[in-house]
Amino acid sequence: MALERRFKEAFALCPVCGGELAEKRVEKLLRGGTDTAHLEIDALVCRRCGERFYPEETVRRFEKIRGKLSREETDDLTLVGSSYEAPGD
Numbered sequence: 001m002a003l004e005r006r007f008k009e010a011f012a013l014c015p016v017c018g019g020e021l022a023e024k025r026v027e028k029l030l031r032g033g034t035d036t037a038h039l040e041i042d043a044l045v046c047r048r049c050g051e052r053f054y055p056e057e058t059v060r061r062f063e064k065i066r067g068k069l070s071r072e073e074t075d076d077l078t079l080v081g082s083s084y085e086a087p088g089d
């Protein structure tokens with residue numbers, strides 16, 4: 001889903017560094033409990049500092065997915081690969 005015009009217009013420049021923003025397809029990793037979900041989504045990305053800005057609907061969607069992960073309601077998610085914890089120092 002492409003970004004809405006009113007969202008793009010609300011962010012003329014990066015609120016963090018004042019850099020130029022570009023609409024980009026980005027990868028997002030969401031965590032809920034011990035599970036993670038990966039999705040590709042449109043965001044405004046700062047060309048200078050790399051900060052990402054998501055519309056409110058997208059943020060709500062992230063929250064919904066995180067909630068589902070925590071409750072292990074994964075029926076509408078597709079299982080791809082496994083995740084492992086590697087030993088630290």
Ligand SMILES: [Zn+2]
Binds near residue numbers: 050
């Ligand atoms: Zn920036």
